[in-house]
Amino acid sequence: xxxxxxxxxxxxxxxxxxxxxxxxxxxxxxxxxxxxxxxxxxxxxxxxxxxxxxxxxxxxxxxxxxxxxxxxxxxxxxxxxxxxxxxxxxxxxxxxxxxxxxxxxxxxxxxxxxxxxxxxxxxxxxxxxxxxxxxxxxxxxxxxx
Numbered sequence: 001x002x003x004x005x006x007x008x009x010x011x012x013x014x015x016x017x018x019x020x021x022x023x024x025x026x027x028x029x030x031x032x033x034x035x036x037x038x039x040x041x042x043x044x045x046x047x048x049x050x051x052x053x054x055x056x057x058x059x060x061x062x063x064x065x066x067x068x069x070x071x072x073x074x075x076x077x078x079x080x081x082x083x084x085x086x087x088x089x090x091x092x093x094x095x096x097x098x099x100x101x102x103x104x105x106x107x108x109x110x111x112x113x114x115x116x117x118x119x120x121x122x123x124x125x126x127x128x129x130x131x132x133x134x135x136x137x138x139x140x141x142x143x144x145x
Contacts, residue, residue, distance in 0.1 A: 007066065008108075011044075049067065110125060
């Protein structure tokens with residue numbers, strides 16, 4: 001089973017979901033721990049569509065990816081591709097955008113601009129921190145189903 005956590009840019013929600021899945025951080029993580037994640041706020045628009053392998057959980061790859069506004073299209077595309085190629089690939093596509101809040105959205109936007117990068121990163125991390133339990137519930141659901 002391959003786990004694909006996806007969000008808009010792959011820089012915040014899906015990266016944190018993958019870290020939670022792998023046990024890199026706990027649902028009680030502090031803002032500083034979120035900021036300390038290797039890929040937090042790193043991916044850019046040009047990285048959309050390119051999965052990042054975050055690690056393995058019980059031999060299963062755990063990835064995160066930015067899909068832009070294609071969060072509903074991604075699973076349909078993957079289903080169609082595996083069916084057409086008759087590839088025996090099992091995967092779960094987990095849409096993390098349902099966990100976004102206003103601070104994360106604003107922080108993610110601000111972090112792309114040179115003079116506001118530090119402020120944007122901290123605001124995005126704070127927003128993610130506020131929704132860690134919700135993100136963790138999403139991860140637990142993906143692991144169980």
